[in-house]
Amino acid sequence: MSIKAGSDAHKRLFCEQFIATHQSFDPETLPWPELDERDLTRLRSIPFWQEVYHTERRAGAIVDAFAPFVHDQLVRDAVEMQGLEETRHARLIRTMIDRYGIDATEQPIEKFPADLETAFIDFGFGECLDAFLGFGAFKTARQSEFLPEGLFEIFDLLMFEETRHIVFFINYMAWRERQRGLGRIRRTIKSLKFYSRAAQRLLGMVRRGQNANDGHDFAVTQTAVFLEGFAFRNFVEDCYRENARRMAAFDPDLMQPRLLPAIANLALQGLRLWPHKPAHQTPHPA
Numbered sequence: 001m002s003i004k005a006g007s008d009a010h011k012r013l014f015c016e017q018f019i020a021t022h023q024s025f026d027p028e029t030l031p032w033p034e035l036d037e038r039d040l041t042r043l044r045s046i047p048f049w050q051e052v053y054h055t056e057r058r059a060g061a062i063v064d065a066f067a068p069f070v071h072d073q074l075v076r077d078a079v080e081m082q083g084l085e086e087t088r089h090a091r092l093i094r095t096m097i098d099r100y101g102i103d104a105t106e107q108p109i110e111k112f113p114a115d116l117e118t119a120f121i122d123f124g125f126g127e128c129l130d131a132f133l134g135f136g137a138f139k140t141a142r143q144s145e146f147l148p149e150g151l152f153e154i155f156d157l158l159m160f161e162e163t164r165h166i167v168f169f170i171n172y173m174a175w176r177e178r179q180r181g182l183g184r185i186r187r188t189i190k191s192l193k194f195y196s197r198a199a200q201r202l203l204g205m206v207r208r209g210q211n212a213n214d215g216h217d218f219a220v221t222q223t224a225v226f227l228e229g230f231a232f233r234n235f236v237e238d239c240y241r242e243n244a245r246r247m248a249a250f251d252p253d254l255m256q257p258r259l260l261p262a263i264a265n266l267a268l269q270g271l272r273l274w275p276h277k278p279a280h281q282t283p284h285p286a
């Protein structure tokens, strides 16, 4: 990166690029594919749509609540645009829920703390973690053709916007912390603290999802195709590679998330020390 983090030039670069790459589309008029019974059953059996819908509504609400408190006009414009996109994500998920008859209800959004900036930062690190893991999950699901490609193309719009959000957020944080005189080591320690909070929230969500899904047989039947060939090491590799692929689309002068890819890379080096076993052994012909 040739631009000094925290400088005015840095601020202009990450805000202007974010605003310039905004796409205009209407969730209701996207080319939603017709699904047959098998695909409908698969889509409806995914247990986390209610959580995804809630997360997107909550995201829009947090970003919208924080935006008026951003002092810098250009940064505020960019944050407002993110709020708009998050609200549109919620509309996109709602459109899908209604169109395909998915069982997901709207839940009340919890009250935010008085310190809206901390709420925004907590949310931002959460997005970075969700997106990083989402890259791998998305690749696995798409490759296994768990759902028709037309749906993945629509979800890809959403993934692209989430990638823009995390690039914006990483740059926003670096700019903000530099302005407060925080060096790289203290920024990394702070990021680790926020990531561990985000990981705890994510684990809580997974547990809630498992409890809510008790008695359903999602894991046993519908995911058979999705999980075919699934292995932890492959998943981490997919997250790592997909992150690199998606990040390559951004201006190299922008800062990019580095901590999670570095942790994943370390984990992969550790995992490579163990012999690799395929998830499913093909039986030898008798």
Ligand SMILES: [Fe+2]
Pocket: 056, 059, 085, 086, 089, 162
């Ligand atoms: Fe979103």
Ligand SMILES: [Fe+2]
Pocket: 059, 086, 127, 161, 162, 165
């Ligand atoms: Fe987002």
